[in-house]
Amino acid sequence: MRDPRTVLITGATSGIGDALARAYAGPGVTLLLLGRSAERLERVAAVCREAGAAVYAATLDVADRTEMTTWIAEADDRAPVDLVIANAGISAGAGGPGGESDAQTRKVFAVNLDGVLNTVLPLIPRMRTRRRGQIAIMSSLAGYRGVAGAPAYCGSKAAVKAWGEGLRGALRADGLEVSVICPGFVESRMTAGNRFPMPFLIPADKAARLIRRRLARNRPRISFPWPMAALAWLGAALPPALTDPLINRLPRKHGLAAGRESK
Secondary structure: OOOOEEEOOOOOOOHHHHHHHHHOOOOOOEEEEEEEEHHHHHHHHHHHHHOOOOOEEEEEEEEEHHHHHHHHHHHHHHOOOOOEEEEEEEEEEEOOOOOOHHHHHHHHHHHHHHHHHHHHHHOOOHHHOOOOOOOEEOOOHHHHHHOOOOOOHHHHHHHHHHHHHHHHHHHHHHOOOEEEEEOOOOHHHHOOOOOOOOOOOHHHHHHHHHHHHHHOOOOOOEEHHHHHHHHHHHHHHHHHHHHHHOOOOOOEEEEEEEOOOOO
């Protein structure tokens, strides 16, 4: 969608979410920003207001279905949402003793999968009624193929990737646009905790500009940077018998990342 006037962004406190809020901020634009840190969220909101945008911000847990449904309904009544970017997510790995715990696995899925559903589902009937709207779902190149170092993260991102791709076709007749975003490594509080090399790491503001341009063109899948995207596609396409020996030797992330926003 070109020039959306009301944009809802979850995970807006740092990384891609912060950069996207700044990228869309401007006169005549209303930003609905959600995050977990009130202090960081207010800093982002202040910058966006200085750029001329009207900003409504709230600290909510995207995994809380009731809170999300209520807040989104109130926000959409105030300013009908043109574009929703379901960006909030957490990263975790299996590098600690015993791999991923039950609690960590469930938390990753609660935020990365349920959080996306809780953000998008309340808006679909409203957008259908208006026959206008765009949905952007933050997945990851990690969603192309599961790796031993982060089973829950890969699984949650694969789930929202497939759901978003299916949703695009399901909502097309209603006049709605759906795009799935699959970034590689992007500078953020999340990637700052990684203790392994991150090929083709890019700044968050560069990622946000690329995402905005491609959303304006209604691209079905926004995957970047292209060398990493090509490797992810190849890893998913080749038989596991060929890829497992290499993929299982990749570095493992340790525990839950501090950030609440997807890469």
